[in-house]
Amino acid sequence: MRAASLLAAAALLGAxxxxxxxxxxxxxxxxxxxxxPAQRIVSLAPHLTEQLFAIGAGDxxxxxxxxxxxxxxxxxxxxxxxxHNIDLERVxxxxxxxxxxxxxxxxxxxxxALRRLGVPVYVDEPSSLDGIAASMLRLGRLxxxxxxxxAAAKYRASIDRLRGRYSSRxxxxxxxQVWPQPLMTLGGxxxxxxxLRACGARNVFEQLAPIAPQVSVEAVLAAxxxxxxxxxxGGIDRGALDMWxxxxxxxxxxxxxxxTIDADRINRHTPRLADELALLCERIDAAxxxxxxxxxxx
Numbered sequence: 620m621r622a623a624s625l626l627a628a629a630a631l632l633g634a635x636x637x638x639x640x641x642x643x644x645x646x647x648x649x650x651x652x653x654x655x656p657a658q659r660i661v662s663l664a665p666h667l668t669e670q671l672f673a674i675g676a677g678d679x680x681x682x683x684x685x686x687x688x689x690x691x692x693x694x695x696x697x698x699x700x701x702x703h704n705i706d707l708e709r710v711x712x713x714x715x716x717x718x719x720x721x722x723x724x725x726x727x728x729x730x731x732a733l734r735r736l737g738v739p740v741y742v743d744e745p746s747s748l749d750g751i752a753a754s755m756l757r758l759g760r761l762x763x764x765x766x767x768x769x770a771a772a773k774y775r776a777s778i779d780r781l782r783g784r785y786s787s788r789x790x791x792x793x794x795x796q797v798w799p800q801p802l803m804t805l806g807g808x809x810x811x812x813x814x815l816r817a818c819g820a821r822n823v824f825e826q827l828a829p830i831a832p833q834v835s836v837e838a839v840l841a842a843x844x845x846x847x848x849x850x851x852x853g854g855i856d857r858g859a860l861d862m863w864x865x866x867x868x869x870x871x872x873x874x875x876x877x878x879t880i881d882a883d884r885i886n887r888h889t890p891r892l893a894d895e896l897a898l899l900c901e902r903i904d905a906a907x908x909x910x911x912x913x914x915x916x917x
Contacts, residue, residue, distance in 0.1 A: 622853040630733040631797055635711050638663070638826050639654065639656075639763075640652065640654055641653050641655070641657075641760055641763060642669070642760070642761075643741075643757040643758075643760045643761050643762055644757070645741045645742045645743065645757070646722060646742055646743055646745065646746075646750075646852065647742040647744070647877050649739075649762060649866045651717075651739050651741050652739070652759060653716065653717065653739060653747055654765035654791045655737060655760065656668065656718055657676075657679060657716050657717035657761050657762050658679055658715065658717045659679065659714055659716050659717070660676070660681065660715060660716075660719060660762070661680075661681045661683070661699060661710050661715040661717075661718045661719070661738075662680050662681070662682070662683045662684070662687070662719050662721070663684055663700050663705065663711050663715070663718065663719065663720040663721065663724065663725070663733075664684060664687075664720065664721035664724050664743070665683075665684060665686050665687040665689070665693075665720060666689065666721065666828050666887035666889050667720075667743055667758075667888055667897070668680055668683045668684075668687040668691050668693050668696070668718045669687070669690070669887060669889040669891070670689050670695070670751075670754060670755050670758060670784075670888070671719075671752060671758060671764075671847075671889055671890055672689075672692065672693060672756060673755065673770045673798050673845050673889065674755050674757060674764040674765070674766045674767040675692070675764045675765055675766030675768070675770075676691060676758065676759075676762040676764040676769050677693070679699070679741065679762060680693070680695060680716075681707065681713045681714075681715060682694055682697045682698070682699045682710065682713040683694070683696045683698065683699070683700075684698060684700040684701060685695075685698050685701035685702075686701075687695035689883070689891070692863065693821070694822035697709070697741045697874070698711065698806045698860075699753070699897035703724070703725055703726065704772070705725065705729055705733065705734070705843050707732055707736065708882065709834070710733070710736065711736050713744070714901075716738065716739075716763060717738065717739055717740050717762075717862060718733055718736075718738050718739070718740045718741065718742060719740075719741045719743060720733065720740060720741070720742055720743065721742075721743055721744070722742045722743065722744035724745060725831075730742065738763075740906075741757075741758075741761065743888075744803065744806065744879070745810060745888045746810060747810050747813055748778050748813050748814060748817070748892075749775065749778075750810065750888070751774060751810075751888045751889065751890070751892065752771040752774050752775050753771075754772045754853050754888065755767050755770050755774070755889075756768065756771050759771075763792045763853065770890060771804075772787075773815065773890065774890040776891075777894070777897070778817065778893055778896075780894060781817050781893070781897055781900055782799045782817045784900070785818045785900045785904065786817055786818070786819050786873070787819065787838065788819040788904070788907060789819065789907050789910070789911065790820065790821050791795065791818075791819065791820040791821070791846060791903050791906050791907050792820070792823050792842065792844045792845050793815055793820045793821065793822055793823065793841075793844055793845070793846045793847070793848055793903065794822075794823050794824070794837070794839050794844040794847045794848070794871070795811060795812075795815070795844070795849070796847060796849040796859065796860065797820060797831055797849075798803070798806075799859050799862060800910070802833065802834055802836060802839070803831050803833050803834070804822075804824050804827075804831070804832060804833065804834050805822060805824070805830070805831060805833065806824065806828055806829050806830055806832050807822060807824075807825035807826060807827065807828075808830055808832065809830050809831070810888075811885070812825050813885065814885075814892075814896050814899070815899075815903075817836050817896065817900070818896070818899060818900035818903045818904075819900075819903065819904075819907070820846070823839075823842040823844050824838075824842070825917075831900075840866060840869065843869055843870055843871075844869075844871050844873075845870045845871055845876060845906045845909075845910060846871050846876040846877075846878060846906045847860055847863055847871040847872075847876070847877050847878070847897065848878045848879075848880060848902075849878075849879055849880075849881070850880050850881065850885050850886055851880075851881075851882050852882050853881060853882075853883065854877040854879060854880055854881035854882075854884075855879070860877040860878075860879065861881070862878075864878060870905075870910075874906060874910075875909075876902070876905070876909065878902045878907045880895055880898065880899055881895050881900075885899070892894055
């Protein structure tokens with residue numbers, strides 16, 4: 620009888636927690652208040668879908684966007700958006716109690732249209748490496764997901780290890796190529812510039828204010844970076860950096876430091892970014908050793 624009473628009490632406690640009001644401010648500074656933890660979530664960005672699975676709330680996602688392909692379970696979810704377009708009718712038909720959306724992924728008018736559906740809209744826009752952990756924690760509050768704190772802590776520990784290992788080593792100059800034509804890069808406010816600093820590297824265009832500024836070939840040649848990096852799906856070299864081979868005296872070309880990394884991992888604001896950043900740190904360290912006249916590590 621006593622055991623049965625304890626089980627009943629535990630069930631009541633669990634029901635009370637499940638029905639408790641939850642709240643968190645999104646990255647736009649908007650307070651999101653839910654009468655109870657979200658149970659039906661429309662996730663309008665691949666990285667947000669991945670974050671929700673990472674914190675243990677993936678089973679609450681009822682619809683997502685094209686390219687939300689990780690983890691494997693996400694591939695089976697209905698699609699209600701692609702590129703910069705959202706099917707508002709299908710979003711409404713999914714009967715969400717929370718919509719999570721990437722702020723930069725859609726124009727303000729589209730986000731305003733989502734709000735007119737009468738469902739709380741959480742806008743996510745991490746601007747730093749730690750912002751990814753903060754995002755998981757806030758989503759954890761809105762979903763009462765038990766794994767949020769652990770996922771955030773593991774991610775932060777990974778970033779801290781990279782900083783501890785690489786950030787104080789000799790600086791390596793890097794040009795990060797976002798797009799070849801027009802030639803685009805990342806400015807200093809982008810979180811990947813912070814990622815480069817964690818690796819002991821410097822974005823040669825970190826002084827530029829735009830998040831993704833356009834630059835000239837001549838400006839890159841004048842900067843003469845020790846490494847040129849781009850990202851492609853799956854980390855497959857599709858020749859995006861071949862244009863730089865026309866300049867064999869450039870340090871990145873002469874040293875063989877034209878590097879392609881995995882766009883699906885480095886460009887998504889998820890715990891997997893830390894894993895891909897670790898690989899990039901290793902490649903940067905190889906360029907560092909080349910500059911110092913040391914052999915590459917085995």
